[in-house]
Amino acid sequence: MKSGLLLIVAKAPVAGYAKRRLIPALGAQGAAVLHARLIRHTLSTAAATGLPTELWCAPDTSHPFFAQCTVDYPVTLRCQAGRDLGERMEYAFVDALRRSPWVVMIGCDCPALTSLMITEAFHRLEHGCDAVIGPAEDGGYYLIGLRCPEPSLFRGIPWGTGVVLEYTRARMQALGWKWQELPCFWDLDRPEDLSRLETVCPEISGKGP
Numbered sequence: 453m454k455s456g457l458l459l460i461v462a463k464a465p466v467a468g469y470a471k472r473r474l475i476p477a478l479g480a481q482g483a484a485v486l487h488a489r490l491i492r493h494t495l496s497t498a499a500a501t502g503l504p505t506e507l508w509c510a511p512d513t514s515h516p517f518f519a520q521c522t523v524d525y526p527v528t529l530r531c532q533a534g535r536d537l538g539e540r541m542e543y544a545f546v547d548a549l550r551r552s553p554w555v556v557m558i559g560c561d562c563p564a565l566t567s568l569m570i571t572e573a574f575h576r577l578e579h580g581c582d583a584v585i586g587p588a589e590d591g592g593y594y595l596i597g598l599r600c601p602e603p604s605l606f607r608g609i610p611w612g613t614g615v616v617l618e619y620t621r622a623r624m625q626a627l628g629w630k631w632q633e634l635p636c637f638w639d640l641d642r643p644e645d646l647s648r649l650e651t652v653c654p655e656i657s658g659k660g661p
């Protein structure tokens with residue numbers, strides 16, 4: 453497989469800034485601590501792929517946690533840019549696809565995602581798919597991979613709602629693209645997701661050994 457580029461998008465683990473929807477259950481500091489664990493878990497998963505990996509940081513790369521990540525994992529830091537999620541994703545893809553023939557982007561909210569599934573996404577792009585997407589149970593997606601930047605996939609999307617995947621599929625269909633989808637996984641976004649995390653990934657939840 454020709455080398456692609458894996459992008460991980462993450463907010464700095466700052467209380468009140470990261471994982472805000474979990475604050476009612478965990479408190480601001482607890483949500484930030486959990487977010488840091490999720491970033492580390494995602495970086496470990498990415499490292500197992502052996503692919504070049506970039507951590508796209510918000511609001512910038514200055515938080516000491518991000519600097520430590522470059523010590524502990526084979527990752528390069530990049531700074532997110534844009535007014536909303538769509539603009540930030542579009543910016544990252546445009547930048548990365550100048551340097552790589554295919555690019556896959558993931559977040560840090562899908563602890564069930566494996567290195568094999570990430571590798572499979574790259575495999576499908578290499579073998580002719582215009583895009584690959586990983587559907588999430590909440591109607592969004594946990595992974596998206598592209599061979600070329602396409603603004604329509606990121607503009608006018610109602611981010612944070614249950615129709616993000618529906619919109620994205622419709623845009624790809626309108627483009628006449630060939631795309632494939634990975635298995636549907638769950639995202640850790642809401643307080644009700646925490647019980648599943650404790651069962652599936654107790655080491656991330658802080659309930660494990």
